[in-house]
Amino acid sequence: NAGVTQTPKFQVLKTGQSMTLQCAQDMNHEYMSWYRQDPGMGLRLIHYSVGAGITDQGEVPNGYNVSRSTTEDFPLRLLSAAPSQTSVYFCASSNRWSSYNEQFFGPGTRLTVL
Amino acid sequence: TQLLEQSPQFLSIQEGENLTVYCNSSSVFSSLQWYRQEPGEGPVLLVTVVTGGEVKKLKRLTFQFGDARKDSSLHITAAQPGDTGLYLCAGARGNKLVFGAGTILRVKS
Numbered sequence: 001n002a003g004v005t006q007t008p009k010f011q012v013l014k015t016g017q018s019m020t021l022q023c024a025q026d027m028n029h030e031y032m033s034w035y036r037q038d039p040g041m042g043l044r045l046i047h048y049s050v051g052a053g054i055t056d057q058g059e060v061p062n063g064y065n066v067s068r069s070t071t072e073d074f075p076l077r078l079l080s081a082a083p084s085q086t087s088v089y090f091c092a093s094s095n096r097w098s099s100y101n102e103q104f105f106g107p108g109t110r111l112t113v114l
Numbered sequence: 115t116q117l118l119e120q121s122p123q124f125l126s127i128q129e130g131e132n133l134t135v136y137c138n139s140s141s142v143f144s145s146l147q148w149y150r151q152e153p154g155e156g157p158v159l160l161v162t163v164v165t166g167g168e169v170k171k172l173k174r175l176t177f178q179f180g181d182a183r184k185d186s187s188l189h190i191t192a193a194q195p196g197d198t199g200l201y202l203c204a205g206a207r208g209n210k211l212v213f214g215a216g217t218i219l220r221v222k223s
Contacts, residue, residue, distance in 0.1 A: 033211075035213075042120075042202060042213040042214050042215040043157070043204075043213040044213070045210055045212075048209070048210065050209060059210075059212075090157075092156070097209045100162055103147075103157075103159065103211060105157050107154070107155055107156055108154075
């Protein structure tokens with residue numbers, strides 16, 4: 001199993017550009033989520049999904065869209081990039097939502113918005 | 115304002131020393147998880163504590179969940195350079211995981 005994969009690993013955007021961060025998992029996990037990590041702030045939840053066709057907002061959803069058309073994929077779209085979205089983005093998955101279940105994280109995408 | 119406050123933010127110690135990292139909140143969590151993250155990688159789960167007062171040991175690491183399920187601690191005995199990394203606590207609220215800001219640990223040989 002490849003686990004959770006994320007592409008690209010690095011990306012530089014100009015203000016106003018749009019792009020999609022890709023996330024895929026091959027563990028047949030129902031629960032998937034996106035976090036951003038900024039220095040001194042830990043990981044903050046952007047959006048999450050408890051299963052195909054179901055998504056919901058996390059702590060910092062503004063400026064981001066998600067969709068979940070398949071169990072495997074959970075892409076994150078930046079509609080109009082802003083410098084404040086410069087961050088490291090992590091995708092995570094777990095078998096299903098449970099407060100006890102381990103979250104498996106991808107290797108991250110480092111995004112810079114100029 | 116962080117829902118989960120971690121302290122200290124940064125810790126630099128010599129190999130062989132003991133240390134404790136704290137994770138505190140005014141809110142109750144159904145469980146508390148500890149993750150370790152190395153540079154350029156995603157966090158990896160170390161342990162999940164569920165019951166108030168629970169203590170779990172993982173080799174030289176001891177994790178404790180507070181009686182009221184609002185706080186937790188991570189104690190490392192005889193730290194090794196391989197323990198260097200970012201330690202994150204995370205609390206489960208509803209169907210979301212809330213993370214603390216993390217503690218950066220550097221163990222010097």
